[in-house]
Amino acid sequence: MDTKTLIKDAKARFSHNSAKAYLKEKYNSKLIIAEQGGLWRADAQTIALLSSLSSQFTETTVLIDTFDNPVQVDIVPLLESLTTLYNNVMTEWYSEWTELENKR
Amino acid sequence: MDRIRKQTVSRGVVVFAFNSSKYNYVEMAEYCARRADQFLDLPTTIITDEESAQTITYDFDNVVIVKSDKSNTREQQVWINKGRYQAYELSPYEETLVLDVDYIINSDKLLKTFDYSDSFCCHNRTEMLMYPEAPQEYLSSYSYNSLWATVIMFKKSDRAKQIFGTLEMVQNNYDHYANIHSFVGGIYRNDYALTLALKIVNGHADVPSDYIPWNLVHVGKNTSVYANEVDSQIPTDGDYWDFNTEFTVMFDHWKNSKMRKEYVTIKDMDFHIMNKDLFEGIMNG
Numbered sequence: 001m002d003t004k005t006l007i008k009d010a011k012a013r014f015s016h017n018s019a020k021a022y023l024k025e026k027y028n029s030k031l032i033i034a035e036q037g038g039l040w041r042a043d044a045q046t047i048a049l050l051s052s053l054s055s056q057f058t059e060t061t062v063l064i065d066t067f068d069n070p071v072q073v074d075i076v077p078l079l080e081s082l083t084t085l086y087n088n089v090m091t092e093w094y095s096e097w098t099e100l101e102n103k104r
Numbered sequence: 105m106d107r108i109r110k111q112t113v114s115r116g117v118v119v120f121a122f123n124s125s126k127y128n129y130v131e132m133a134e135y136c137a138r139r140a141d142q143f144l145d146l147p148t149t150i151i152t153d154e155e156s157a158q159t160i161t162y163d164f165d166n167v168v169i170v171k172s173d174k175s176n177t178r179e180q181q182v183w184i185n186k187g188r189y190q191a192y193e194l195s196p197y198e199e200t201l202v203l204d205v206d207y208i209i210n211s212d213k214l215l216k217t218f219d220y221s222d223s224f225c226c227h228n229r230t231e232m233l234m235y236p237e238a239p240q241e242y243l244s245s246y247s248y249n250s251l252w253a254t255v256i257m258f259k260k261s262d263r264a265k266q267i268f269g270t271l272e273m274v275q276n277n278y279d280h281y282a283n284i285h286s287f288v289g290g291i292y293r294n295d296y297a298l299t300l301a302l303k304i305v306n307g308h309a310d311v312p313s314d315y316i317p318w319n320l321v322h323v324g325k326n327t328s329v330y331a332n333e334v335d336s337q338i339p340t341d342g343d344y345w346d347f348n349t350e351f352t353v354m355f356d357h358w359k360n361s362k363m364r365k366e367y368v369t370i371k372d373m374d375f376h377i378m379n380k381d382l383f384e385g386i387m388n389g
Contacts, residue, residue, distance in 0.1 A: 003352040010354065013365070018368040022234075025231050026370075026373045039220060
């Protein structure tokens with residue numbers, strides 16, 4: 001039996017809350033990257049801090065990575081990596097979210 | 105002039121599979137190995153016993169035959185899950201992913217684990233699909249939260265050797281540890297043994313880099329999962345496979361004594377199925 005028939009026969013309802021939770025789980029894990037001896041999450045806070053530091057022409061800084069270790073990093077390369085990762089993952093996330101929203 | 109030496113490190117997947125009277129674990133291992141090849145581009149070594157090896161049809165990178173330990177039972181059936189500590193000695197790879205055969209690979213995400221630790225990492229948190237409020241599992245009310253042996257990445261190193269050596273010690277003294285940590289010792293569980301082994305090696309402290317920084321996604325109780333398509337071989341007896349990565353997950357949502365079925369479609373996401381009947385349904389369509 002194919003899944004469409006299964007859903008119809010079971011009178012199952014699409015769960016938007018579960019879809020949201022699944023997408024969050026899936027894409028949050030993709031935002032993690034190992035770089036310059038630390039493990040980083042490409043989130044708004046880290047990107048904003050790096051962006052702010054780079055605009056002050058600072059070349060290196062010390063950040064606390066997701067393992068809670070202080071790591072000395074080169075700001076610009078890390079900012080570039082995190083920004084690229086963030087954009088790619090969020091674009092995918094948005095695209096799949098839009099697809100699921102259309103099921104409403 | 106500086107010369108750059110390109111270092112090649114051998115990497116691969118190791119699975120343990122011992123057929124029982126009820127389930128064909130070798131077939132599950134083959135399903136897992138095909139996906140490891142497709143999504144991770146990694147070869148797979150199977151560790152099995154003489155009897156189960158007779159049923160192998162897949163061209164594994166290595167077949168390692170061991171004597172199975174049949175001293176564990178679950179639901180009145182022999183459940184051969186002991187001996188996971190042998191992964192360190194038996195893995196032919198410098199960097200290894202040890203996977204449960206019922207872990208469904210749908211992406212290349214696991215490759216990242218090789219970047220996260222110099223020696224060892226496993227999952228310390230789970231997420232139940234469609235049941236986000238499910239609590240984390242504890243060995244007992246007085247003990248640690250459970251780690252998960254479903255996915256283990258290790259690199260040949262003194263520390264990893266020590267962890268697997270301690271795992272063997274815990275397995276051999278499982279009832280003693282069950283007594284100390286107040287959990288039921290009758291059925292041996294790799295998850296609990298791994299939890300204790302890692303805690304002992306770390307001096308009962310937490311080392312964050314031992315944990316994979318995302319949740320292990322489970323399909324748990326009251327939840328069913330179905331493949332939207334069946335993996336197909338191209339041509340029918342050929343070497344190429346078209347892999348399905350879309351699944352429908354259904355959950356029995358109970359509210360005010362009434363049950364309502366809800367579903368969600370997931371794609372390109374790895375997950376672990378606890379229910380072997382569901383797993384066989386996915387494998388065979």
